[in-house]
């Protein structure tokens with residue numbers, strides 16, 4: 418299979434050209450209502466298309482959250498397919514937020530669902546959970562290398578419950594989250610300008626200076642906006658690794674819809690805040 422240019426290189430270029438902001442497409446029932454849309458497939462389609470038309474030509478990454486589409490069954494998934502295709506056609510990289518994770522052979526099928534070039538949901542990258550063991554992800558790593566796509570591996574998540582798993586300390590004295598970052602460093606070794614295997618690290622987590630965040634790949638940083646973190650927090654949380662951070666905002670932007678100009682302005686305000694924080698922080 419002939420792949421695309423490696424995801425990490427494509428992402429680095431998009432971040433440099435457009436700024437690093439990722440906008441999440443999370444069509445919550447409450448947002449559909451706020452936008453004056455029905456909580457049905459028609460509302461879902463209208464919502465997703467509005468977000469894509471408003472920002473896909475200017476942000477580096479769009480991250481549709483699969484759960485909000487799966488809620489409507491096969492017709493919702495058909496909307497997700499169109500959303501991915503339209504976002505990619507407008508020049509955004511699409512990170513499918515489906516947080517897949519299973520034993521190796523099933524993981525291979527999940528990987529094919531999103532990272533095989535002929536898959537209807539083909540995306541530039543996929544969020545995955547390593548909590549069946551990092552090695553269980555190896556079929557997805559292999560397919561991503563082949564197709565020029567990427568993975569974002571949950572390492573230190575933004576939710577307060579994550580700590581009981583991710584901060585647990587192993588027999589070798591390292592935490593589980595730190596171990597995941599170590600696996601990613603090995604995966605990205607020698608990749609320039611940026612590896613294709615990213616970590617998810619919440620922007621809500623405060624000082625992370627005890628972690629090796631600089632693991633050669635991108636860091637997806639959700640938690641800005643509705644979960645309380647701000648762009649100004651990024652340098653303190655991520656230190657020198659901030660240059661590889663892709664800050665992610667869903668409700669903080671989406672609540673400004675349905676007006677496309679208001680959505681675009683909201684995304685631009687976050688992008689400006691990130692630029693200021695990263696250059697002066």
Ligand SMILES: O=C(O)c1cc(=O)[nH]c(=O)n1[C@@H]1O[C@H](COP(=O)(O)O)[C@@H](O)[C@H]1O
Pocket residue numbers: 441443482514544573574575576617618619639640641642643644665666667668669
């Ligand atoms: O992988 C993610 O995107 C993710 C990881 C994480 O640790 N925390 C987290 O909030 N997310 C996702 O990021 C989005 C956050 O949405 P907002 O809080 O509305 O910005 C949701 O789609 C979450 O599923």
